[in-house]
Amino acid sequence: MIDLTGKAALVTGGRSGIGAAIAEALEEAGATVLTAQRGVDRARDYIEADLSDPDAPNAIITEATRRFGRLDILVNNAGVMYEGTLLEMDAETWAKTIQVNLTAPAMLAKAALPHLIESKGCILNIGSIEGLGSNPRHPAYCASKGGLHALTRAVAVDHGPDGVRCNAIAPGxxxxDLNTAFIESLGDPDQFRKDIGHIHPVGRTGTPQEVAALARWLVSEEASFVTGQIWTIDGGRMSKISLP
Known part of the structure; x- marks a missing residue:
């Protein structure tokens, strides 16, 4: 049984989807959780912040440590995705994607590190299988998630001697709710579900709770020798070679 009693955790983008599932999983294990994102988190204490603002990371960590008096776990989950090829994308969209998905996590980690060094805490970044491969029309998203994976390894190498671990999860x-709404907007949602199930060896897509279960283990003492790793959780999708 994973026990996070007494741990203070900050989860960005924690009011919905994968972030909300992670926040709930950490709470179930005994942690005190604070989320940070745009809008209201009706499930738990939160900080309202826009991570496209370069000043947001320092402000978030300052407020979180003021409330907690410490920080043990940082989960960088918040992210954005825009559709369009590189030819279709303007510089502003590129910059916002990199800011929210890569620069903000880096600056959150930078601001949090003195506190995490003190607590011998950890950082968990939520990357993507699109940091390993690419779906069409996602150049900025892929670049940001690939960068986040590389950042994960760099932080683990630099700050392992300080007692801080850093890992990433790459969900498929x-x-x-966002993906479900997308499926329901299609002409034949049931057929799409069958089609997308076929590209996964397990025959289905994943749930936020399955990602959260891995997250809870990675931030716990049970994973104390695990750092600098990118954990793919995709139902085997990236291992399956497509047929012609």
Whole structure:
């Protein structure tokens, strides 16, 4: 049984989807959880912040440590995705994607590290299988998630001697509210579900709770020798070679 009693955790983008499932899983294990994102989190204490604002990371960590008096766990989950090829994308969209998905996590980690060094805490970044491969029309998203994976390894190498671990999870297709709404907007949602199930060896897509279960283990003492790793959770999708 994973025990996070007494741990203080900050989860960005924690009011919905994977972030909400992670926040709930950490709470169930005994942690005190604070989320940070745009809008209201009706399930738990939160900080309202816009991670496209370069000043937001320092402000979030300052407020979180003021409320907690410490920080043990940082989960960088918040992210954005825009559709369009590189030819279709303007510089502003590129910059916002990199800011929210890569620069903000880096600056949150930078601001949190003195507190995490003190508590011998950990960082968990939520990347994507699109940091390993690419779906069409996602160049900025893929670049940001690939960068986040690389950042994960760099932080683990630099700050392992300080007692801080850093790992990442690379989820595949997960049944978040956003993805469910996308499927329901299609002409034949049932057929799409069958089609997307076929590209996964397990025959289905994943749930936020399955990602959260891995997250809870990675931030616990049970994973104390695990750092600098990118954990793919995709139902085997990236291992399956497509037929012609």
């Amino acid at each position: 297709w997960i049944d978040t």
